[in-house]
Amino acid sequence: MSALVLARSASLLNGQAPTTATPGIVTLNFNAAVLATGEAQRDLGTLQTKFAPREVQLQKLSDSVEAERMQLNDASVKLSESERAAKLQDLNTKDKQLQREAEDFKNDSQSESQQIFQRIAQKLYGLLQDYSKQHGYSVVIERGTDSSPIVWYVGNSVDITEQVAKAYDLKSGISSSSLPEKPTPGGGAAGTQTKPHTAQQKPQ
Template identity: 30%
Template sequence: MKKIIVALIATLLLAAPALAETRIAYVDLQKALNLSKAGVQAKSEIAAQVKKYEAEFKAKRGELQKLKGELEKQAVLLSDSAKAQKERDFQKSGKELQRFQKDVKDELQQKDAEHTKRILNKLFEILQKLGKDGGYSMIIEKNEGAVIYADKSIDLTDELIKAFDAAK
């Protein structure tokens, strides 16, 4: 029993210096994405495109509603073939509007993903440098569920944002 206790104490004494040298920090990459200058600029670019596309969509929807109104007003006066043609035109316009909406959504998602990837790649480069220069053994991402508790003193997020903005 004494040998076990002595071995345990020896192990703890030898492990203590190794633990003291370990430096761990965390970053909130979502916060860095949202608050960095590049992140704010990317968001505003996408918001401007959303506004532009919303105006286009409203105009196209107005045309579609106008076509529907004409169809309803002229339904009694039109021949069957002319009425059928107007209905086909209306359905075609409706499908085009849906396609436009889907294409815009896909385009905006792709642009957002491209901006995010570009910014994250740069953030990771800077994190590598911060980790090396700061003597950190590990830097973990706060929002990935791995951090249950962390003291604010080891949060490098603000330092990361400053370094990222300065790197431009």
């Protein structure tokens, strides 16, 4: 019988609970930790506010295109051939404008959100190194998400995603609990969004 087993047996006989050692291997959802920080929520909220007017304009243009399309398809609306041709040309012009502006909106918003994500990810990566050393972890494994897990099962006691995000907030001085409520999204035109792309990324 090993000394470790004897020691554990002795502690149980004496009515003492066995000491729980710090796990050497822990897991982390890195993207979730980045997005959970107060800094990310603050900066992405500011970005959403910045792009809100463009989103509203896109929604208005989308509504206008849809209204004109419905009018052209309405058999009860009597139009001459020249009127129908003119309205069809106007509709095609607006539809192309909508597609172009929606694509620009998507590219611009995703580009800026990625810059925010990458900037915070670099700092959180550095903090993770110090945090892991301070807590005596041997390995930190990417956990993945519930829909795309990398580790099939993880006990709550060995996942440090929330703790790392809170440690980052403590260091940055920006807590998510102190931030104002998120602004209500403006429109919701098809194909437009200001949420960051959160595919797994390694800080550069």
